[in-house]
Amino acid sequence: MIPVLIDCDTGIDDALALIYLAALHHEGEVELVGATTTAGNVDVQQTAVN
Incomplete structure (x- = not known):
């Protein structure tokens, strides 16, 4: 199985x-x-909330 870690801005x-x-x-x-x-x-705090 392929391990995946996604880094995103949650748009x-x-x-x-x-x-x-x-x-x-x-x-x-x-x-x-x-x-x-x-x-x-948006800023990183908002992306974490999203």
Whole structure:
């Protein structure tokens, strides 16, 4: 199984990527080991809330 750590700013595109990765994890295709946030369209505190 492929381990995946996603670093994202949780905009709509990254939110969809998280949903997709969660589905792949649920199906046993990847091992989603974590998600981190970084500043993007908004500051890092807001991305963590998102």
